[in-house]
Amino acid sequence: MKIAVSRKEHFNAAHRLFNPDWSDEKNNLVFGKCNNPNFHGHNYELIVTLVGEPDQATGYVYDLKALSDLINEHVIKQFDHKNLNLDTTFFAHLNPTAENIAVVIWKLLRDRIESQYELKIKLYETERNFVEYPAH
Ligand code: NI
Numbered sequence: 001m002k003i004a005v006s007r008k009e010h011f012n013a014a015h016r017l018f019n020p021d022w023s024d025e026k027n028n029l030v031f032g033k034c035n036n037p038n039f040h041g042h043n044y045e046l047i048v049t050l051v052g053e054p055d056q057a058t059g060y061v062y063d064l065k066a067l068s069d070l071i072n073e074h075v076i077k078q079f080d081h082k083n084l085n086l087d088t089t090f091f092a093h094l095n096p097t098a099e100n101i102a103v104v105i106w107k108l109l110r111d112r113i114e115s116q117y118e119l120k121i122k123l124y125e126t127e128r129n130f131v132e133y134p135a136h
Helices: 022-035 063-080 097-108
Strands: 003-015 040-052 118-123 128-131
Touching: 003 063, 040 063, 040 097, 063 097, 097 118, 097 128
Parallel strands: none
Antiparallel strands: 003 040, 040 118, 118 128
16 A cells, blocks of 8 residues: 655755857757846745555654655755855756756655655746656
8 A cells, every 4th residue: 555645845046047068049049037147046846755655553654754854954955045056066067957956856865765665856946837756
């Protein structure tokens, strides 16, 4: 009996999307406002989901306070109120799209959660735009 449990967290961060191998014109064409050289911010909503069997003794799949602590320690502290391009090491050479941020978050958490749990990341960059990793 597998059940998905989720914890929602939040961070604010700035970024700029661009490909250094492209001209200004091509970057503007592809990334539009997100290529603003002086960066811009988003209010990211992060939903971390674990899939597993409920424990016989507790009825919990995972202690969500413990999951919240893990996310805060290893993700939120590094990203909140930061410039993702300049203040973190992860995006020095990786475009900080919602897709890439979701994969980075998955990698930050995967080794810290026991392997019997499936880990899924859902990241909202705006109320209407969100990504999921892995895709299924
Ligand atoms: Ni943006």
